[in-house]
Amino acid sequence: MTSKIAWRNILRNKRRSLILIISIMIGVIAMILTDAFSVGMMQQMLTNQIGADAGYIQIHKSGYQANPSLKNSIADAGLIRAVLAKEQSSCNVSERLRTLGLVSSASNSAGVAIVGIIPGEEKKVTTIHKYIVKGNYLSENTDEILLSTATAEKLRVELGDKVVIMASRLDGSVGSEACRVAGIFETYDSGFDQTHVYIPLRTAQQMLGVPDRISEFVINPYDTKQTDLIALRLASALPHDDEVLTYKHMLPVLVMQIQVYDETIYIFYAIIAFALLFGIINTMLMAVMERTHEFGVDMAIGMSNKRIFTMILTEAIYLGIIGTAVGIAVSCAIFIPLSHSGWNLATFSESLNSLGIGTTIYPILTASSLINTVLIIPISATIGAMYPALRAMKLQPVEAIRTV
Amino acid sequence: MENKHIASEIVRVENVRKTYHDNGVPVDALRGINLVVSQKDFSVIAGPSGSGKTTLLNIIGTLDKPTEGKIFLDGEEVASKNRRELADIRLKKIGFVFQAYNLSPVLNALENIEFTMMLRGIPADERKRRGLTLMEQLGIGELADKRPNEMSGGQQQRVAVARAISNDPRLVLADEPTANLDSATAAKLLDLMEQLNHESGITFVFSSHDPQVIERAHRLFILKDGQIISDKKNV
Numbered sequence: 211m212t213s214k215i216a217w218r219n220i221l222r223n224k225r226r227s228l229i230l231i232i233s234i235m236i237g238v239i240a241m242i243l244t245d246a247f248s249v250g251m252m253q254q255m256l257t258n259q260i261g262a263d264a265g266y267i268q269i270h271k272s273g274y275q276a277n278p279s280l281k282n283s284i285a286d287a288g289l290i291r292a293v294l295a296k297e298q299s300s301c302n303v304s305e306r307l308r309t310l311g312l313v314s315s316a317s318n319s320a321g322v323a324i325v326g327i328i329p330g331e332e333k334k335v336t337t338i339h340k341y342i343v344k345g346n347y348l349s350e351n352t353d354e355i356l357l358s359t360a361t362a363e364k365l366r367v368e369l370g371d372k373v374v375i376m377a378s379r380l381d382g383s384v385g386s387e388a389c390r391v392a393g394i395f396e397t398y399d400s401g402f403d404q405t406h407v408y409i410p411l412r413t414a415q416q417m418l419g420v421p422d423r424i425s426e427f428v429i430n431p432y433d434t435k436q437t438d439l440i441a442l443r444l445a446s447a448l449p450h451d452d453e454v455l456t457y458k459h460m461l462p463v464l465v466m467q468i469q470v471y472d473e474t475i476y477i478f479y480a481i482i483a484f485a486l487l488f489g490i491i492n493t494m495l496m497a498v499m500e501r502t503h504e505f506g507v508d509m510a511i512g513m514s515n516k517r518i519f520t521m522i523l524t525e526a527i528y529l530g531i532i533g534t535a536v537g538i539a540v541s542c543a544i545f546i547p548l549s550h551s552g553w554n555l556a557t558f559s560e561s562l563n564s565l566g567i568g569t570t571i572y573p574i575l576t577a578s579s580l581i582n583t584v585l586i587i588p589i590s591a592t593i594g595a596m597y598p599a600l601r602a603m604k605l606q607p608v609e610a611i612r613t614v
Numbered sequence: 615m616e617n618k619h620i621a622s623e624i625v626r627v628e629n630v631r632k633t634y635h636d637n638g639v640p641v642d643a644l645r646g647i648n649l650v651v652s653q654k655d656f657s658v659i660a661g662p663s664g665s666g667k668t669t670l671l672n673i674i675g676t677l678d679k680p681t682e683g684k685i686f687l688d689g690e691e692v693a694s695k696n697r698r699e700l701a702d703i704r705l706k707k708i709g710f711v712f713q714a715y716n717l718s719p720v721l722n723a724l725e726n727i728e729f730t731m732m733l734r735g736i737p738a739d740e741r742k743r744r745g746l747t748l749m750e751q752l753g754i755g756e757l758a759d760k761r762p763n764e765m766s767g768g769q770q771q772r773v774a775v776a777r778a779i780s781n782d783p784r785l786v787l788a789d790e791p792t793a794n795l796d797s798a799t800a801a802k803l804l805d806l807m808e809q810l811n812h813e814s815g816i817t818f819v820f821s822s823h824d825p826q827v828i829e830r831a832h833r834l835f836i837l838k839d840g841q842i843i844s845d846k847k848n849v
């Protein structure tokens with residue numbers, strides 16, 4: 211009967227109940243979608259950076275991560291290749307030699323990371339080949355180079371134009387090579403674009419005078435969830451003067467950002483919960499005060515304070531549950547299509563590109579976000595109803611009955 | 615069995631004073647009331663408007679506390695009881711009938727009657743059975759699923775009476791129950807309460823200045839300016 215009475219009281223002032231349900235619903239949608247888009251955005255930042263350049267696992271000579279110089283490159287890759295050969299069934303591998311240098315045209319020059327890659331293998335571990343906007347990806351020709359649109363503009367070069375790359379060799383002399391612009395790329399990340407050029411591995415080795423050296427192995431597990439496991443396996447199979455790093459080590463800022471997000475999202479939840487709390491306190495207080503006379507009568511006929519409290523809380527719980535259910539339904543209705551098509555934010559593409567996100571965000575709905583919502587929102591609604599319920603409990607029956 | 619003295623007297627009011635403070639101005643609503651209501655009494659507290667009838671009834675019904683003096687219900691002093699205990703006493707021993715009926719607008723007639731039984735923890739099917747029987751007895755059997763706003767004043771007041779007696783109270787307190795009813799309807803309602811008084815032995819205490827009500831009193835207290843100026847038995 212308590213639940214029947216609660217229902218009837220909810221239905222009694224449909225407009226007010228609807229307003230409460232809608233505000234709860236908006237809280238739920240805000241919580242779910244904000245989280246879905248934030249998580250989606252960060253995952254995208256992470257997978258973009260992993261995909262474009264870092265890969266999931268890299269092997270270097272110890273100390274390379276701290277000081278990525280030519281001196282710290284791998285002189286004898288034979289042992290590592292042998293170890294990696296055993297992992298053939300679990301991952302793709304490519305080798306690179308990279309250094310900092312200069313790329314120049316007749317009119318300008320730019321400081322960049324010169325990355326020597328094995329074109330065919332690189333395709334299996336990173337996605338740079340997907341970002342070619344003009345010309346072609348590297349072929350087997352040794353004199354080709356890939357530049358970004360930004361670099362090409364800076365150097366005022368076009369496809370097929372010659373550029374010269376230069377970098378220090380081990381002995382301190384300067385190696386240089388003339389290359390032809392074979393392709394122009396443009397990733398989601400303008401900062402990355404301005405600072406990277408790609409040439410064939412052999413060309414890099416030749417320019418730097420280190421025909422056998424490489425700086426890193428890039429390893430992508432077929433199943434990326436196995437990343438840590440494979441990294442561990444590799445680390446134990448390799449001697450200590452090699453370092454095995456996962457993207458978590460290579461992109462520490464981003465990984466930390468995600469961790470920080472996971473914690474700070476609770477501040478956001480708290481803000482929503484508080485807003486909701488005060489909305490509910492306000493509205494329920496109004497609803498309760500309007501019923502002062504009835505509570506007086508209820509008390510006169512012997513209803514205990516506890517029951518009055520419970521009755522009001524029951525109403526809030528019902529409203530909370532309905533609002534949350536509707537909110538989740540609406541969130542899913544918004545989320546499901548957007549998770550397939552993505553949300554195109556072309557208007558903000560400049561800033562999104564500088565963040566390395568890409569212009570289309572694919573939201574990700576996590577179980578923890580759903581669980582948090584389902585817990586936090588109805589609980590806030592219930593807590594919000596406590597103050598009005600306490601006020602109702604404190605009513606003096608005679609005065610309450612006199613109130614009309 | 616209880617002590618004979620206590621068993622026969624259900625309400626005892628001793629030297630009760632009640633002073634309200636209306637914006638700081640003290641208003642003496644009751645000025646030393648002494649009265650005893652015995653079991654099965656059909657008693658009326660009469661008096662002009664403002665004489666303190668409602669105040670007295672509320673104090674007897676434990677809805678309000680006297681400024682001074684004592685109230686005994688069934689021989690028990692109520693001043694020492696807390697809110698929860700008082701609510702329990704009202705639930706089990708006292709039925710209220712108000713001038714303005716005061717039925718719950720969200721419940722239909724039967725549910726209004728069931729409500730007090732629900733508060734006592736009576737199971738749903740028994741509540742329903744008893745509620746319907748009561749409604750039949752009071753001649754409102756056909757109103758079970760009507761909401762208060764679909765009933766006349768007389769019908770609502772009968773439902774209110776049914777609600778008041780649904781938990782088999784020892785005492786029914788009715789504050790001007792006929793004030794909003796026409797005299798024919800009022801007469802029927804009074805017949806009903808007289809009948810309940812006769813058949814079930816429920817003690818009634820009314821407040822009223824309606825001659826129809828006063829006419830039927832077995833016991834008449836006349837209140838004026840917060841004092842009882844006349845106490846007559848078997849009028």
Ligand SMILES: Nc1ncnc2c1ncn2[C@@H]1O[C@H](COP(=O)(O)OP(=O)(O)OP(=O)(O)O)[C@@H](O)[C@H]1O
Pocket residue numbers: 634635636641642643661662663664665666667668669670
């Ligand atoms: N809450 C209150 N605050 C201040 N004064 C009050 C309050 N309740 C009652 N009074 C005053 O106490 C006196 C008695 O009031 P009470 O309502 O008991 O009279 P009554 O006999 O029931 O009158 P009526 O026939 O009009 O219902 C009146 O003077 C009234 O103004």
Ligand SMILES: [Mg+2]
Pocket residue numbers: 667668669789
């Ligand atoms: Mg009165």
